[in-house]
Amino acid sequence: MASAKEEILQRIRNAKLPATPETVRGYNRTGEGGVELFAERVADYRAIVHAVNDVPEALQRLQGKRIVAPQDVPPEWLIDGVTWLHEPLTIEELDQADGVLTGCAVAIADTGTIVLDGGEAQGRRALTLLPDYHLCVVRADQIAASVPEALQRLEPTRPLTFISGPSATSDIELNRVEGVHGPRALEVLIVT
Amino acid sequence: MARNPVTWLGSPTFPKAAKAALNDTQLRQNLRKATGTIRGRRAAAVAEMTDWEMLRVAGEQIKDDVLARLDTLLLQLEESVTARGGVVHWARDAEEANRIVLDLCRAENAQEVVKVKSMATAEIGLNEALEAGGVHAIETDLAELIVQLGDDRPSHILVPAIHRNRSEIREIFQRRMGVEVSDEPADLAEAARVYLREKFLTTKVAISGANFAVADTGSIVVLESEGNGRMCLTLPDTLITVMGIEKLVPTWQDLEVFLQLLPRSSTAERMNPYTSVWTGVTPGDGPQKFHLVLIDNGRTATLEDSVGRQALRCIRCSACLNVCPVYERTGGQSYGSVYPGPIGAILTPQLVGDMHDPLAASLPYASSLCGACFEVCPVRIDIPSVLTHLRAEVVEAKGRTAESVAMAAAAWMFASASRYEKAQKAGSLARFLAKDGKITSLPWPGSKWTSSRDVPAPPAESFRTWWRKNRG
Numbered sequence: 231m232a233s234a235k236e237e238i239l240q241r242i243r244n245a246k247l248p249a250t251p252e253t254v255r256g257y258n259r260t261g262e263g264g265v266e267l268f269a270e271r272v273a274d275y276r277a278i279v280h281a282v283n284d285v286p287e288a289l290q291r292l293q294g295k296r297i298v299a300p301q302d303v304p305p306e307w308l309i310d311g312v313t314w315l316h317e318p319l320t321i322e323e324l325d326q327a328d329g330v331l332t333g334c335a336v337a338i339a340d341t342g343t344i345v346l347d348g349g350e351a352q353g354r355r356a357l358t359l360l361p362d363y364h365l366c367v368v369r370a371d372q373i374a375a376s377v378p379e380a381l382q383r384l385e386p387t388r389p390l391t392f393i394s395g396p397s398a399t400s401d402i403e404l405n406r407v408e409g410v411h412g413p414r415a416l417e418v419l420i421v422t
Numbered sequence: 423m424a425r426n427p428v429t430w431l432g433s434p435t436f437p438k439a440a441k442a443a444l445n446d447t448q449l450r451q452n453l454r455k456a457t458g459t460i461r462g463r464r465a466a467a468v469a470e471m472t473d474w475e476m477l478r479v480a481g482e483q484i485k486d487d488v489l490a491r492l493d494t495l496l497l498q499l500e501e502s503v504t505a506r507g508g509v510v511h512w513a514r515d516a517e518e519a520n521r522i523v524l525d526l527c528r529a530e531n532a533q534e535v536v537k538v539k540s541m542a543t544a545e546i547g548l549n550e551a552l553e554a555g556g557v558h559a560i561e562t563d564l565a566e567l568i569v570q571l572g573d574d575r576p577s578h579i580l581v582p583a584i585h586r587n588r589s590e591i592r593e594i595f596q597r598r599m600g601v602e603v604s605d606e607p608a609d610l611a612e613a614a615r616v617y618l619r620e621k622f623l624t625t626k627v628a629i630s631g632a633n634f635a636v637a638d639t640g641s642i643v644v645l646e647s648e649g650n651g652r653m654c655l656t657l658p659d660t661l662i663t664v665m666g667i668e669k670l671v672p673t674w675q676d677l678e679v680f681l682q683l684l685p686r687s688s689t690a691e692r693m694n695p696y697t698s699v700w701t702g703v704t705p706g707d708g709p710q711k712f713h714l715v716l717i718d719n720g721r722t723a724t725l726e727d728s729v730g731r732q733a734l735r736c737i738r739c740s741a742c743l744n745v746c747p748v749y750e751r752t753g754g755q756s757y758g759s760v761y762p763g764p765i766g767a768i769l770t771p772q773l774v775g776d777m778h779d780p781l782a783a784s785l786p787y788a789s790s791l792c793g794a795c796f797e798v799c800p801v802r803i804d805i806p807s808v809l810t811h812l813r814a815e816v817v818e819a820k821g822r823t824a825e826s827v828a829m830a831a832a833a834w835m836f837a838s839a840s841r842y843e844k845a846q847k848a849g850s851l852a853r854f855l856a857k858d859g860k861i862t863s864l865p866w867p868g869s870k871w872t873s874s875r876d877v878p879a880p881p882a883e884s885f886r887t888w889w890r891k892n893r894g
């Protein structure tokens with residue numbers, strides 16, 4: 231008896247589909263972009279956005295809190311007065327933290343999206359998932375104008391998380407309600 | 423061969439189920455409110471895009487290319503997933519897929535698994551198969567949880583509990599979670615968060631579907647809102663992803679089209695809150711065992727039909743349901759399948775693959791051919807044309823039946839609010855749908871149908887009676 235794989239492939243070949251013409255990519259590959267548009271779009275999701283010059287100063291808001299931070303965030307982010315939690319961390323420790331501070335890989339102005347790829351200043355995926363508050367620092371040069379531009383900048387085989395606002399659901403009468411399983415508060419610092 | 427669980431065992435044909443649904447005013451109110459809201463918001467989200475039509479054309483072309491090269495692309499996907507430490511399994515039908523997943527759960531000694539909402543696993547009846555094998559699957563998507571706790575069936579692709587309003591959801595949660603909760607959506611969401619938190623933190627195996635799989639990189643993509651997807655895709659040790667063989671895109675670049683089309687079409691957002699992308703296994707981050715189960719379950723047979731195959735372009739956005747006047751009035755459960763609405767009317771009969779099956783044969787008539795579905799479809803599936811094509815197949819298989827004639831007339835009436843209200847006021851709607859086994863008095867111009875012929879009506883047993891008898 232043929233294996234499932236062979237049989238499925240054979241059935242596909244038997245259908246004998248004609249080749250298709252090349253895809254016409256007549257849609258916009260770029261956009262106006264910019265810090266302002268990004269900030270506006272992030273705020274539309276009811277995330278909190280600030281444009282800042284001085285990150286350590288802006289981080290004063292974390293005073294007195296227990297905050298998870300990947301080991302490789304810029305050292306000046308680790309200000310005094312905050313209890314910084316670093317890896318290795320258990321799931322329980324992450325769950326009990328007050329929040330998490332990270333950078334990002336890319337951001338998208340058009341859609342107000344932040345993308346994490348587990349690279350510099352981001353840590354593994356669980357870090358930004360379990361704490362109920364996520365503070366993300368975005369540099370102006372990380373903001374791509376459009377979705378196509380952002381995908382071009384990303385390495386697809388890294389574990390990627392696209393974040394557009396805080397956790398939400400539309401499952402009750404199709405209205406968006408913020409706050410289910412992911413962080414219920416998202417705050418974004420745009421460094422200009 | 424085992425029956426395809428894409429249709430629910432013992433479901434009545436569409437006209438019978440629809441008739442009962444029409445008597446349910448609460449259901450109609452819930453649906454009108456929910457679909458009305460989302461229709462307006464989708465239109466606004468789409469209007470913002472000056473290049474929307476070009477994105478739709480690209481979406482159509484990319485998916486057609488996938489179908490044309492499906493064998494090569496599947497092999498490419500298998501190779502790239504395997505190279506990154508994943509294991510790929512192939513399943514001809516639901517039974518085979520369910521057995522593969524059950525065996526994988528058993529190999530991990532899992533008695534409980536967490537699940538991200540997935541149409542593919544609903545289509546193959548995975549939860550029931552796992553339960554029979556001693557593995558309990560916990561649905562973690564809010565709407566799926568509402569359906570699961572309410573011992574209910576889904577009625578919408580994206581929001582399976584769309585037929586429930588907030589006070590009904592509150593009642594289900596109080597009863598099944600044993601907690602006091604208000605009917606505020608935020609409180610209901612909080613109750614779900616608390617209920618599922620510990621499950622997320624302790625369960626070792628997760629099962630997901632996939633929105634897209636990128637053939638050239640092996641990357642799998644899941645779009646979601648709540649973060650339950652991220653929980654399942656990140657915390658457990660083992661991840662099993664089940665996807666239909668048509669869910670591919672050839673290259674990473676192609677995703678730029680679908681990541682724009684899907685969120686605006688489905689939840690009317692510029693972007694959904696969370697999208698996860700992973701490729702095989704990443705050491706030190708997320709599940710260290712990854713299995714990908716590719717299912718056929720009627721898809722290759724659908725591929726053979728040159729008109730019908732475009733249904734395989736579907737990206738399950740649910741926009742066609744939200745604009746469909748027939749869906750709005752009859753509700754999703756009337757379609758007797760996990761795929762309701764316009765896409766269900768063309769996909770379900772093709773996956774069943776037997777026009778002698780009474781339910782499958784009734785579905786192509788669950789439409790007035792008004793064309794709204796085609797206009798919103800992000801991958802330009804010409805649903806009305808496929809419906810007409812499938813009706814011809816039904817007639818070829820069964821001849822013109824009483825039900826099909828009655829349903830075509832009824833669907834025409836459901837399609838227009840004014841025709842429908844008029845018929846309802848006149849009390850003629852119920853009458854034309856069932857009177858002494860004959861349909862005698864359709865309001866004009868449905869009366870064109872009845873004046874020329876006496877049509878036997880569907881038997882009078884209501885869906886609710888049937889439901890009680892068969893599921894109670």
Ligand code: SF4
Nearest residue numbers: 736737739740742799
């Ligand atoms: S048929 Fe088109 S509109 Fe309907 S769910 Fe599929 S992709 Fe969306």
